[in-house]
Amino acid sequence: MTEQQxxxxxxxxxxxxxxxxxATVARLATYLRVLAVLADEAVAIVSSEExxxxxxxxxxxxxxDLSFLGPNGVRGVGYDVIKLRDRIEDVLGLSEGHRxxxxxxxxxxxxxxxxxxxxxxxxxxxxLFDNDPAVIGTSVTGLIxxxxxxxxxxxxxxxxxxxxITVPDAAxxxxxxxxxxxxxxxxxxxxxLALEAPATVEVRRVDLAVEMQLLSFERARNxxxxxxxxxxxxxxxxxxxxxxxxxxxxVVQP
Amino acid sequence: MTEQQxxxxxxxxxxxxxxxxxATVARLATYLRVLAVLADEAVAIVSSEExxxxxxxxxxxxxxDLSFLGPNGVRGVGYDVIKLRDRIEDVLGLSEGHRxxxxxxxxxxxxxxxxxxxxxxxxxxxxLFDNDPAVIGTSVTGLIxxxxxxxxxxxxxxxxxxxxITVPDAAxxxxxxxxxxxxxxxxxxxxxLALEAPATVEVRRVDLAVEMQLLSFERARNxxxxxxxxxxxxxxxxxxxxxxxxxxxxVVQP
Numbered sequence: 001m002t003e004q005q006x007x008x009x010x011x012x013x014x015x016x017x018x019x020x021x022x023a024t025v026a027r028l029a030t031y032l033r034v035l036a037v038l039a040d041e042a043v044a045i046v047s048s049e050e051x052x053x054x055x056x057x058x059x060x061x062x063x064x065d066l067s068f069l070g071p072n073g074v075r076g077v078g079y080d081v082i083k084l085r086d087r088i089e090d091v092l093g094l095s096e097g098h099r100x101x102x103x104x105x106x107x108x109x110x111x112x113x114x115x116x117x118x119x120x121x122x123x124x125x126x127x128l129f130d131n132d133p134a135v136i137g138t139s140v141t142g143l144i145x146x147x148x149x150x151x152x153x154x155x156x157x158x159x160x161x162x163x164x165i166t167v168p169d170a171a172x173x174x175x176x177x178x179x180x181x182x183x184x185x186x187x188x189x190x191x192x193l194a195l196e197a198p199a200t201v202e203v204r205r206v207d208l209a210v211e212m213q214l215l216s217f218e219r220a221r222n223x224x225x226x227x228x229x230x231x232x233x234x235x236x237x238x239x240x241x242x243x244x245x246x247x248x249x250x251v252v253q254p
Numbered sequence: 255m256t257e258q259q260x261x262x263x264x265x266x267x268x269x270x271x272x273x274x275x276x277a278t279v280a281r282l283a284t285y286l287r288v289l290a291v292l293a294d295e296a297v298a299i300v301s302s303e304e305x306x307x308x309x310x311x312x313x314x315x316x317x318x319d320l321s322f323l324g325p326n327g328v329r330g331v332g333y334d335v336i337k338l339r340d341r342i343e344d345v346l347g348l349s350e351g352h353r354x355x356x357x358x359x360x361x362x363x364x365x366x367x368x369x370x371x372x373x374x375x376x377x378x379x380x381x382l383f384d385n386d387p388a389v390i391g392t393s394v395t396g397l398i399x400x401x402x403x404x405x406x407x408x409x410x411x412x413x414x415x416x417x418x419i420t421v422p423d424a425a426x427x428x429x430x431x432x433x434x435x436x437x438x439x440x441x442x443x444x445x446x447l448a449l450e451a452p453a454t455v456e457v458r459r460v461d462l463a464v465e466m467q468l469l470s471f472e473r474a475r476n477x478x479x480x481x482x483x484x485x486x487x488x489x490x491x492x493x494x495x496x497x498x499x500x501x502x503x504x505v506v507q508p
Contacts, residue, residue: 022468023277029467033446056448092467093474100466108365117446117463162469186473188465192287192371194310202476204469206462209371211442212354213283213346214276215416215458219440220347222456 020091024065028088030055031062035085036120047078094122101127101158101184103175104166105135105145108190112164114141126158131171148175155182165189176203274345278319282342284309285316289339290374301332348376355381355414355438357429358421359389359399362444366418368395380412385425402429409436419443430457 020028034054038046048066052059066072066079069087073079089095100123102109112118113125128140129148136147146154163184167175172191179187180197187203189195197203274282288308292300302320306313320326320333323341327333343349354377356363366372367379382394383402390401400408417438421429426445433441434451441457443449451457 025468025471026464029461029464032467033461033463091471091474093470093477094467098466098470106365107361107368111360111362111365112462114361115462117461118466121463121467123463123466161473162466186469188469202469202472204465204472206465207283207287207371208366208369208460209287209375209377210280210283211458211460212352212372212377212416213286213348213375214279215440215442215456216347216352217274217279217345218456218458219415220345223347 020068024068025092027055027057027061027065028092030057031065032085032088032092032094033121035081035088038081039085043081045078046081046084048073051079089122097122097124098162099124099126099158099160100162100164101125101129101151101155101160102164102166103129103148103151103179104168104171105130105132105138105140106166106168109164109166110140112166113143123162126160127154129154148178151178152182155179155184160184162186162188165191165195167191169193274322278322279346281309281311281315281319282346284311285319286339286342286346286348287375289335289342292335293339297335299332300335300338302327305333343376351376351378352416353378353380353412353414354416354418355379355383355405355409355412356418356420357383357402357405357433358419358425359384359386359392359394360420360422363418363420364394366420367397377416380414381408383408402432405432406436409433409438414438416440416442419445419449421445423447 031051034051035046037054048059048063052062055062057065066084069084069091072084072087086095100118102113102125105113105128109128109130113128118125125141125143128143128145129151130136130145131148135145138145163179163186165172165175165179165187169191172189172193173195176187176189176195176197180201185201187195187197187201189203189205190208191205192207192209194205195203285305288305289300291308302313302317306316309316311319320338323338323345326338326341340349354372356367356379359367359382363382363384367382372379379395379397382397382399383405384390384399385402389399392399417433417440419426419429419433419441423445426443426447427449430441430443430449430451434455439455441449441451441455443457443459444462445459446461446463448459449457
């Protein structure tokens with residue numbers, strides 16, 4: 001970060017990529033969503049304050065996050081919406097889009113296939129698989145459910161970059177093994193179980209109960225703070241409360 | 255953290271609650287899941303190394319995380335599984351369980367109602383609502399879908415502590431307003447839109463596309479690192495790589 005930056009923008013972001021904290025990456029995804037809306041509305045320039053408010057973060061944090069992308073923005077003017085969007089897409093590895101196959105056409109799988117947010121953000125669903133004869137051959141949002149027995153051949157033909165697993169827990173590891181054997185290197189799993197895969201394969205697990213638990217924690221913390229405040233107020237003791245954070249200051253996405 | 259700790263365990267955790275980083279809270283939820291499995295298997299004591307491996311984090315990070323809970327564990331022995339589980343549940347505000355209502359009985363809503371992970375972790379689904387006459391009155395995993403017009407009365411009767419919104423984006427703010435008016439203070443939204451609510455209400459948004467983007471980023475980062483390594487190896491330059499992190503070191507849950 002202290003070296004002179006002479007490489008072109010994409011080179012800079014690639015070089016800095018491995019130093020970006022996970023929390024910043026999650027916020028970059030949020031900024032990207034806001035920028036996409038602004039681009040749709042033909043907004044050319046956005047100030048850091050406007051972008052921060054729309055993303056629900058403080059503007060100091062936003063500027064710090066964007067500093068990981070290398071030089072961008074003009075002091076007193078703002079950020080070029082299209083350039084900043086493209087820069088973030090580049091850093092997140094989204095520039096070329098992703099082709100996604102999904103295994104498990106139950107309620108969750110169908111919900112994900114029908115989720116407009118994926119296509120809007122460059123994730124194209126190209127294949128949908130299940131092992132239930134009653135489901136194979138049916139259509140989900142225009143995509144025909146195929147037999148999971150065809151998965152290996154289909155992966156070779158479809159060349160997906162990401163696979164999503166939404167099968168019951170008992171079947172998840174077997175599906176993961178199939179996908180890895182077929183050459184997939186990026187897996188998003190909704191199984192409650194930890195899946196084993198070679199170190200060269202990225203497996204990211206989404207645990208929906210964790211989201212509930214985080215919500216529960218925020219609630220418990222703020223209820224406690226409110227109770228403390230009430231007690232402090234009652235005692236007439238108005239001491240400074242340095243470490244307290246509000247729910248509104250917390251970043252919504254993990 | 256440097257003060258003498260004379261308050262009882264639950265008091266300690268409450269007092270420290272507001273200082274716990276978000277990333278630690280997410281990992282506490284992961285430890286809790288592992289501890290629940292161990293408790294089911296009647297395991298009484300677990301070492302920090304065992305717990306760290308099962309949770310997929312480094313043991314130093316685990317010990318640091320658990321230090322936020324106040325004193326626990328015995329050096330050279332390990333952690334009492336039941337005590338640690340109860341302590342984490344207390345900190346996460348889960349001790350008394352949660353009663354959950356869900357609005358929007360589409361694929362995602364049905365997937366969530368049927369998700370075993372919620373009940374196992376103390377989240378009981380007590381009400382399910384929709385506005386589609388074709389869906390109202392049908393049963394989802396034993397729960398009858400009710401008319402959203404009954405929501406206000408139902409909330410008064412069911413006394414839920416958490417509401418989940420899985421309706422189409424266009425309807426999400428209206429449902430959120432209804433829930434807030436009915437007295438809900440904890441909302442988990444799967445809408446792509448940011449929802450407005452009073453500062454006293456916790457709204458947590460789950461954006462499934464962000465999970466895909468984080469996966470894409472990890473992939474791009476590691477592909478870049480692999481390419482750099484190949485270049486370094488080719489040039490015979492084996493410099494230390496301090497800042498590199500591996501995919502396996504990253505915490506899976508947000």
